[in-house]
Amino acid sequence: MGDTKSIRDLGYMAWKNDLSWMEAQEGPRWDATVEKGNKHFTTALAKVRPLIRTFTRELEHTSSKPSETASSWRGWSSKSEVFSPVNIWTHKSGLTLRTWDADMDDRQTLFAAAIPVEGGYERFRLQVFKMSSTPNKTPTLIHEVSHVGPYVAFLKKSSTLIYLGSDKDTRYNTVCTWNPGHETGTITTLYTIPDGQGDNNLEIRRVEDGSVAIVKTDLVTESMGYVIHNGLSWVAEGSHLIPLAHDTWVKNGKTSLGLPSDEYLESLSLKGRWAVTRSHGIRTIWKLGNVEKAEAMVFVWGEVANDVREPEKLEVSDIRYEPYTIHTTGRWSLTPTKPHPFICSYFNTKAPCFVVHASKTKPTGLLITAYGAYGTPTKVGNLIKRWRPLLNRGWVVASVAVPGSGDHDNGWRHAGRGVNRQVAVDTLCEAVRDLQEEFGVPAKATALYGRSAGGLLVAAAVNKEPGLVGGLYMESPFVDGLRTLTNLDLPLSVIESKEFGLGTNPTEVLAMAQVSPMEHIPDDGHSRLLVVVRTDMADLEVYPAEVVKYMTRLKGPNKYVFVSKDRGHFTTDFKSRAEDLAILYKGLSPSRDSRTRKVRKANSV
Structure with a gap:
């Protein structure tokens, strides 16, 4: 964990954190602190058990629609977990694998998967299975490698497997190949990130002609190369690279294929x-064909997912509908689109904002979600799935796409990242006030939600404007930005330096000091603010120590933190989400009137 001394002196700035001893995450004091927080959390749960059971049923029912059944591919079925990047692959024989990525060679004789290790840590092992000619026979594990990345891909018309090697947690710095042969096969290293580029990571991107692209990125600039027989052929550099074929690619979000500039x-x-484009949070799906002008086919308030192995299939998650699929073979077709029983709205004043609420009722609460980091588009397509219990009880749920997100263009992204992060915080605060006024919801009935980097955003917002909201709900939140940024022994502090700032750059350190939640908690410790937080001992992205430090600094009995084990950075499941929402709902809605009961009945599932 690096330097855990209470005083950190950078020469031009020094500050003290008397809870820095927690950063070791071990010892009797640490164990006692975690146990005390968990006990307080479970005591609160005991008072809302019936509500938790009801919320769990509603979340499970909403996420088990026929439109979300597992998809099939080459004798395997695959289904994504609701709250994590994990995909569950199941073979006809009954073999089931929890993976972050998987692929099969063209002859369908080998199946490879990046498997998360046990214990919840974001570490992976590569497993290669040999497929049997008998369809229902269990595939045989023939090769296994530890310390690898979360991506795998077979080269076209070959049994050559491409994967990434890892030299430390969350860093993937080598490109490797594996070829079957005698005993364990042959492993070859094609590329290693040079010394001096510690802020770069590698990704694998499949290409629909069967080739494999490698992207080296520092989270701002990407360099792309294609895997060739004896190495990599680097071909392009830009802010966003899309490989289309072994000799064709698009960069910087622009193309000449008849799409609007x-x-x-x-x-x-x-x-x-x-093609899929985005503008101010809204996506457009285009039909290509006419070079001069593509045809706009569908406007999406949400996400459009695709797999290059099935290029004529698009999976759409739109806030207004249950998930549906578009097939682009010949004349385009859509699976049935069933509207959700809620009103969906879009606002775009200071920032794009998507809102869901029940009809013909006065709102009883307001939940606002935000993220705003890495140029990642804000996830809005599944708002109803993730927050249905609150919607059923008359709450308004909104998602704000602040600067720093990937919801518009590169200018929008850079307007809220790095030294400009205060802009994202200011924008969120203004959006919260606008939504409260629009829907007539007071601050005391409003909550903010943020996970991971989104935790930095929402926690900074309540520091900037104490009293802005009545509740704060966070999962694995990045809340001790200043000490994390300046601890270069943590891998992500270097890898993500282009996003949050480099700990040896005074300008960037001072910019983080301006928004880092830990350093701006008011003297009263937000005593009137309800705070519900989850973290996990196996989290390698946001270490639990910074979450526990933050919660220890807050004051009042209305502060709830639970430190789980063996879940890692993705702690959520139906039960934990139901538990958290039950505490949040009970804390911000202490009494329920007949209007609330009518809303729940009208929108029951």
């Missing part, structure tokens, strides 16, 4: 003959 290109398929 003011739309930012997110994804494109030459085989499927479609």
Whole structure:
């Protein structure tokens, strides 16, 4: 964990944190602190058990629609977990694998998967299975490698497997190949990130012609190369690279394929003959064909997912509908689109904002979610799925796409990242006030939600404007930004330096000092603010120590933190979400009137 001394002196700035001893995350004092917090949390849960059971049923029911059944591919079925990047792959034989990524060679004789290790840590092992000619026979594990990245891909028309090697947690710095052969096969290292580029990481991107692209990124600039017989052929550099074929790619969100110049290109398929652009949070799916002008087919308030291995299939998560699929073969077709029983609205004043609420009722509460980091588009397509219990009880749920997110163009992204992060905080505060006024919800009935880097954003907002909201709900939140940024022994402090700032750069350190939640908690410790937080001992992205430090600094009995084990950075499941929402709802809605009961009945599932 690096330097755990209470005083950190950078020469031009020094500050003290008397809770720094927690950063070791061990010893009797640490164990006692965690146990005390967990006990307080479970005591609160005991008072809302019936509500937890009801919330759990509602979340499970909403996420088990027929439109969300597992998809099939080459004798395997695959289904994503609701709250994590994990995909569950199941073979006809009954073999089930929890993976972050998986692939099969063209001859369908080998199946490879990046498997998360036990204990919840974001560490992976590569497993390669040999498929049997008998369809229902269990595949045989023939090769296994530890310390690898979360991506795998087979080269076209070959049994050559591409994967990434890892030299430390969350860093993937080598490109490797594995070829079957005698005993364990042959491993070759094609590329290693040079010394001096510690802020770079590697990704694998499949290409729909069967080639494999490698992207080296520092979270701002990408360099892309294609895997060739004896190494990599580097071909492009830009802010956003989309490989289309072994000799074709698009960079910086622009193309000449008949798309409007003011739309930012997110994804494109030459085989499927479609493109997806985004502008101010709204996506457009285009039909390609006419070079002079593409045809706008669907406008999406949410996400559009695709897999290059099935280029004529688009999976759509739109806030207004249950998930549906678009097939672009020949004449385009859509699976049935069933509207959700809620009103969905879009606002775009200071920032794009999507809102869901029940009809013909006065709102009883307001939950606002935000993220705003890494140029990642704000997830809005599944707002109803994730927050249904609150919607059923008359709450308004909104998601704000602040600067720093990937919801518009590169200018929007850079307007809220790095030294500009205060802009994102200011924008969120203004959006909260606007939504409260629009829906007539007071601050005491309003809550903010943020997970991971989104925790930095929402916690900074309540520091900037104490009394802005009545509740704060966070999962694995990045709340001790200043000490984390300046601890270069933590891998992510270097890898993510282009996003949050480099700990040896005074300008960037001072910018983080301006927003880092730990350093701006008011003297009363937000005593009137209800705070519900989850973290995990196996989290390698946001260490639990910074979360526990933050919660220890807050004051009042209305502060609830639970430190779990074996879940890592993705702690949520239906039960934990139901528990958290029950505490939040009970804390901000101490009494329920007949209007609330009517709302729940009208929108029951």
